[in-house]
Amino acid sequence: MDNLTFGRYSPYNTVVHKLDPRNKIFLMILFMVGIFFQFKLWSVSLIMSGVYLIILIIIMLLSRVSFVQLFKSLGSMWLMVVFLLLIYIFIPTTTHKIEPEAFKIFNYAVYWDSFCRAGYIILRLVMMLSLTMILTSTTKPMDMTYAFEWYMTPLKLIRFPAHEIAMTLSIALRFIPTLLDETNRIMKAQESRGADFSHGIGRRFRAIISLMIPLFVSAIDRSEELANAMEVRGYDPRAKRTKYRLLRFHFKDLLAFVLIGCIFAGIITLFVFDQQSTGGIDILQVIFNVKGF
Template sequence: MNDLTFGRYAPFNTITHKLDPRNKIFLMILFIVAIFLRVNTWSSALIITGALLLILILAMIVSRVNFLQLFKSLGGMWVLILFLLIIYIFIPNPNYNPDHIAFYIGTYGVNYDAFYQSGYIILRIIMMIMITMILTATTKPMDLTYAIEWYLTPLKLVKIPSHIVAMTLSIALRFIPTLLDETNRIMKAQASRGVDFNRGGIFKRIGALTSLIIPLFVSSISRSEELSNAMEARGYDPYAKRSRYRILRFGWLDLVALLFMLMVFGGVLALKIMDANFMEIDFIFWIFGTKPLF
């Protein structure tokens, strides 16, 4: 169960923790856009990705995010890597340089560019995981929902009740740890009755899972009923005006972070628009030569 702690809020007191969650969400979106902006030349891609990766690693160190957690979360990515490799290798791409054939499968030439492309996209996905991890590890779930509510406020104009959405979200988030504890407890109780969740054939495992899922459902349903009763007993009215204990504040640190990110984003955009090839080097030619290896 400890694997599920990925990206869980860690109560340190770093600069990143102090930032306004609304600002953090905006920064994250900008960053992800910057990561996935398509650039056409190798050199720009290298400079952009390298710079962003450097910023990310520094941000992770500053906000004291556990690197080990990151590596653990990458363990499950091998399926994705395999999938991408197959797609990039076997779908012909006119942009691949025909000189960059690594080896032949039958008469089909496997291009180095395919490996480069899939590696590039995987790196960018990892970077996206890193940035979301920084967000969730440094922001309390409740603050996140407040921020989301703030972003949804304009939707009130089209009669979408953003505060109800936010309340639903915050209740859901609030109960994730409770459900995890509950899962843990039921797993232990069933383990005491001889259930082995880690071994056994597929049917055994399905049986083991039912013994976990049904009690979880039963307790969640009764819990939600209790919660709604408790809320009603305290006079909760979804349409009433609500005040809030914690007020989000946009401070000078936020301004600095925002300006810095805008600068980075501007730089990335400029590089993309120029799309210049600074170093006239064909990397693959440079590293491997043009002859097929096999």
């Protein structure tokens, strides 16, 4: 059950926790976009990834997100790693940034380049994962939906059901822990009846069915009950309402905004230069006077 708790809100009281959720979401998207810029030279991409990683680690330390949890969730990514590697090995490319062959399988040349490309993608995915983890484990689910609603307010002009979507989202988020507890409970109940969730494909399959069906049944029951309860209380999605928790933009939000914004601006500038120059910009050459690859 441990990997299911990935990114669950952890109630610390750090600076990152106190930031405005709207700000956090925006900055996270900025950061993600930055991560996905690809430069012409390998060395530059690597250096930039190193910079992102350092920033990420600093933020993770600041927000007290557990590294153990992140690594645990990485354990389940091995299948994807293998898949990516296979794709990069078997898709024939003529341009290899890193030339030497690694080894040959039945006269089929496997290049180091394929490994590098796969590794780079994984690295970026890991960074994305840790970013979302920082967001979800430092922001209360409710605050997150308020932030989403705030971002969707302009869409209300074209009759986009922003409030309804925010409500649906908040209900969904609200029930994740409940459903997790339920899963846990049903699993234990079926284990008491001898269901085996860890050995043998056939047994596992049967055990999982014995978990899924009651889970669906109870989720549907619950949603019906909730809908009835809302209706009884006269819930009207179109009614004008005030908020109990107001989102406020503080000075530290401005600070975070400026900081990440500057980093992002730097990345963009670098990227634009990189795209305009013919061979790509070479940081190693500029700073250390060593030729990059």
